[in-house]
Amino acid sequence: MNHGKQYRITTGMGLLLILCGYLTNRFLIVKPNRILEGTVINMPAVIKDKPILFTAFFLLLAGMIFIISKEKIKWYFTSAVVTFVIILFLYGVGLYSQEVITDFTQVARVSLSIGFWFVFLGLMIVLDSSCHYDGNFQVNRLIGFLGIILFFIFVMLNQGYFDQIGIIKEMHIRNEQYWIAVKGHLLLSLIASLMGLFIGVLLSYIGYKHKKYKKYFILVSNGAQVIPTLSFLGLLMIPLTLLAKKYAFLKVLGISGIGYFPALIVLTSYTLLPIINQSITGFETISRDVIISAEAMGMKPMEVFWRIEFPLALPGILSGFKIALVQSTANCILAGLVGGGGLGALLFLGLAQSASDLVALSALTVVMMAMILNGILSVVIGSMKKRKGFI
Amino acid sequence: MIHFKNVSKAYGDHQVLKDIDVSINKGEITVILGPSGCGKSTLLKLINKTILPDEGDIYLNKQNIRDIQDTTLKRSIGYAIQGVGLFPHMSVKENISTVPKLLKWDKRTIDNRVQALMEMMELPETFSKKYPIHLSGGEAQRVGVARALAGNPEILLMDEPFGALDPITRGKLQRKLLNIQKKLHKTIVFVTHDVSEALLLADELILMKDQSILKKDHPYKIVTEAKALLKTFTGGSFAFELLEKFRISDIVDQLTGLQDFDGYCLHEDISLKEVVSEMILQGKSQLTVRNNHQYYRLDFYSLMDLAKRKHYE
Numbered sequence: 001m002n003h004g005k006q007y008r009i010t011t012g013m014g015l016l017l018i019l020c021g022y023l024t025n026r027f028l029i030v031k032p033n034r035i036l037e038g039t040v041i042n043m044p045a046v047i048k049d050k051p052i053l054f055t056a057f058f059l060l061l062a063g064m065i066f067i068i069s070k071e072k073i074k075w076y077f078t079s080a081v082v083t084f085v086i087i088l089f090l091y092g093v094g095l096y097s098q099e100v101i102t103d104f105t106q107v108a109r110v111s112l113s114i115g116f117w118f119v120f121l122g123l124m125i126v127l128d129s130s131c132h133y134d135g136n137f138q139v140n141r142l143i144g145f146l147g148i149i150l151f152f153i154f155v156m157l158n159q160g161y162f163d164q165i166g167i168i169k170e171m172h173i174r175n176e177q178y179w180i181a182v183k184g185h186l187l188l189s190l191i192a193s194l195m196g197l198f199i200g201v202l203l204s205y206i207g208y209k210h211k212k213y214k215k216y217f218i219l220v221s222n223g224a225q226v227i228p229t230l231s232f233l234g235l236l237m238i239p240l241t242l243l244a245k246k247y248a249f250l251k252v253l254g255i256s257g258i259g260y261f262p263a264l265i266v267l268t269s270y271t272l273l274p275i276i277n278q279s280i281t282g283f284e285t286i287s288r289d290v291i292i293s294a295e296a297m298g299m300k301p302m303e304v305f306w307r308i309e310f311p312l313a314l315p316g317i318l319s320g321f322k323i324a325l326v327q328s329t330a331n332c333i334l335a336g337l338v339g340g341g342g343l344g345a346l347l348f349l350g351l352a353q354s355a356s357d358l359v360a361l362s363a364l365t366v367v368m369m370a371m372i373l374n375g376i377l378s379v380v381i382g383s384m385k386k387r388k389g390f391i
Numbered sequence: 392m393i394h395f396k397n398v399s400k401a402y403g404d405h406q407v408l409k410d411i412d413v414s415i416n417k418g419e420i421t422v423i424l425g426p427s428g429c430g431k432s433t434l435l436k437l438i439n440k441t442i443l444p445d446e447g448d449i450y451l452n453k454q455n456i457r458d459i460q461d462t463t464l465k466r467s468i469g470y471a472i473q474g475v476g477l478f479p480h481m482s483v484k485e486n487i488s489t490v491p492k493l494l495k496w497d498k499r500t501i502d503n504r505v506q507a508l509m510e511m512m513e514l515p516e517t518f519s520k521k522y523p524i525h526l527s528g529g530e531a532q533r534v535g536v537a538r539a540l541a542g543n544p545e546i547l548l549m550d551e552p553f554g555a556l557d558p559i560t561r562g563k564l565q566r567k568l569l570n571i572q573k574k575l576h577k578t579i580v581f582v583t584h585d586v587s588e589a590l591l592l593a594d595e596l597i598l599m600k601d602q603s604i605l606k607k608d609h610p611y612k613i614v615t616e617a618k619a620l621l622k623t624f625t626g627g628s629f630a631f632e633l634l635e636k637f638r639i640s641d642i643v644d645q646l647t648g649l650q651d652f653d654g655y656c657l658h659e660d661i662s663l664k665e666v667v668s669e670m671i672l673q674g675k676s677q678l679t680v681r682n683n684h685q686y687y688r689l690d691f692y693s694l695m696d697l698a699k700r701k702h703y704e
Binding site: 288289290293296297298299300303307308312 | 467
């Protein structure tokens, strides 16, 4: 299939999602407080309230459909239009929410509902596929436009446009708690991935040098992946508690059946598979001649590793690390269940209180964190490959 | 310079070298010629202790290499292989300066050395920042040779370095190697299975077969005296390869000049092999050649004699 056509189809699917969001009954919910059922509002009602804004919104959408039906127009232009549409959409929803909440009590809020997320997701899909044209994924273009969108979201957030939106309200109410959770989440995922990186590269190198160990390391990393996350946490609880009881110094270090430690072990174990897989591939693709030359030039084994093998395997190692980090960011939610902190704690709190806004806030933050980390590492790996003449 | 004494090597049950006893002279190109699997590469790898012998000893300047530290020995011997093995994550300059860096030379010395080597190998200066992936096979091999020479080693080991190149590039690089050797006088041990390459490059030729050395001698002697032996390696056209080594300009000093000449003549840049080809084409046993505006007569029957004298010079 021709690439242009393929991305035209994904664009179409995005537009379809937007249509679904438009037709769904639940676009926004105006709630008197976080628990009570509120009044459901659909998108047409919002549009009726802000006609000028949303007329512009639809005109632009229509314009875009026209653009993608033409072969010759640059898709760069499409990306710009979608970006503008997304900002306009968020601005409209923010403006509406500000006006619909009349009593400025702390508790009344506008919750974003399924319709909103449909439209938002649809717009994101359209933006993404507009960066794919001609079969090349223009990462820099996508990152650039996402940056513009984030910038405007930040400005509007600062100006208080979103203050009446449920998830933002939750963020404001729990300001301190939220940022501690974000920090904890990031730290836990990062430490687990770094530990996985260290252990994984070490095992990969041993496996690469001594083929007989390779299958055991792969077996272990695969095995860790097979155990469901939750049961893994449960399995660790008893032995760790017993250990902490027996040796007092472990308790001083904060090691026990609950808390950050079991979460760290579980997360680290999960990072091993991607890191070991990618690193071993990275090491094994190094040409035999290169190693022979390095050794014949009188490099000691450590020099061969640091000067030749490690730098050559680095792109592979880093792409394993990227997968591990993104995966850890998602898995780290479960740390909340065992008192490991992070955004999982907030998410499960929200679930327990059936406060959907809090759940949405935590989940959304995790998604964004994963996307940003993925983006950063992709750019780093890409530039490294380009600089070193790998492509 | 390099002396093998009763050296044997086996991989498990598989004998690769049997009782090797040979010396390699200083400042000469010694070519080891033999079919695949005859143990010639193993012989080469024994010199820099990439492989250790099961029995026997190898002496370098009368010193047993078992007494020299691995890395010290390897850093003092240049090594170039067929696959080149350039480090893909390093630029041409970084590749060439690998051994000097290991030897902890200072930066200025390294820079000058790299520049001199690149000039010698006729690599343009713009290449220094290029990565190996952007080089052609011939360019990569030239960088490989420059890298092997970078530490200014006395000995240069070359394991079929030009084997993967097209014939034209290979010919150029062989000439290049001979030119460099005229200036540097390194002790070069060159492994190949290509008879013409061996005869072209060798000051001293070692014939190997079935894990042992059949003969070691001057290539001219091997060609003229051990013809039958050489025929087991290839066909019978090796006299041409011997003539290929010399150009008219190399042998004019042995010719008597003509007073004046007006007509068809050959250029001084032509090899003796091409002279023979020209004679066959024209059906003449005598041709006139020109060197530095001087004319000489070259006779078919004297060709081999001229080459012989040149060989023994």
